[in-house]
Amino acid sequence: MSSFWSAWIIGLTVISLVLLCWLLFGTRKIPVDKDKDTTGHVYDGIEEYDNPMPSWWINMFVISIVFGVFYLLFYPGLGNFKGLLNWTSASEWEADVVEAKSKAESFYVAYANTPIPALAEDATAMRVGKRIFSNNCATCHMVDGSGAKGYPNLTDDDWLYGGSPEQIEATLVNGRVAAMPAWESALSVAELDNLTRYVKSLSQPAEAGENAASRAMQGAEQKYLAMCSACHGESGEGNIAFGAPALNDDTWLYGGREVEIRHSIAKGRRGVMPAQAEILGEQKIHLLTAYVYQLSRQ
Known part of the structure; x- marks a missing residue:
């Protein structure tokens, strides 16, 4: 400042x-016409009396002024x-943070x-653990761990990088950083459509068996x-070494409709899980770790 x-x-x-002091003490002894006990103001039959302020009110006023003077002497309030x-307030906050960290440290x-x-x-x-999860993970994985679209569900037994x-x-x-390359430039429209249906069929064994003999599906399989x-x-089981999701179950990271699978194949996907070590x-x-571990075991 x-x-x-x-x-x-x-x-x-x-x-x-x-x-304020002048207002209090300078008007304290103003003469009052004792023949008039009201101010003359009347509203809805209610008259306003002209009684002096009670002594307790004056004493409280004095105490508040004295308190204000001492407060401004001992605490910041007068400019610089x-x-x-x-x-x-910053030093008090810092002291509180140190105390809180000390208590937390002993707990951890x-x-x-x-x-x-x-x-x-x-x-x-x-x-x-739930509080830590709510503060740092729930934005992507949801409060209950079920995961938003594009983010893994932590409450099932389907793990991209392993659940130990x-x-x-x-x-x-x-x-973690996962990259799914875009194949749009390497496939024709028909090949892309057939590959989409083939990937979809991996999670539907009955449909896969019906379509296996068709020439289109044979080409898509290749x-x-x-x-x-x-x-x-080869059978869509996934690979935790790459974080590649399984395609032969009914768990879909980016959606299991054909239009969503087609988009994943054509445009690719990129998933990023930020490192939490420094945070x-x-x-x-x-x-x-223990909290996430038990989410899929409840």
Whole structure:
């Protein structure tokens, strides 16, 4: 704050206090016409009395002024004057943060060496894990872990990179980057349509059997084996090494309708899971790993 505005605030505050004192003590002994006990104002049959202010009200007024003077002496309120205590809201906040971190640290340390499966059975630890999840993961994976479209469902047993405690922790610590190449330029419209139907049929065994003998499906199968099987597997079982989703179940990351599958094949997909190591730290990730681990086991 500039010196001018600091002086302006100090002057305005001091003048206001002085005027309040004058208003109180300068008008306290104004003579009152004892023959008139009302001001003459009447509204709806109600008359306004002209009684002096009660002593308790005056005393409270005086106390508030005295309090204000001492407050401005000890705490910031007069421009750039920081007060005799040199108190700031920032310093109090920093002290509160240090205290909160100290308490949290002692809590997390108690669980640091607990194995994930055992930790997943601890109700207190899971309550904290749920809060960590809600604050950091729910935007993409939803509050209940069911996942928004394009983000994995954590409540089922279908894991892109594996669902063991070690694999989940690795995902949280390092993050994940998945890339599905676009095949639109390498396929004709008919080939793209046939490949879409073939991928769709992988999750529908009955339909796959009916269509297997058709020449179109045989051609689509060859395209699949040549272009897709390296990541998704020959029968669509997926590959956790690449984070390639299984195509032979009914779990679809980006939607299982033909139009959605076609878009994935034609335009490709790119998924990013941000690394949490620097955001949460080792101890919070340990609890969060246990919480995510137990989501699919409820």
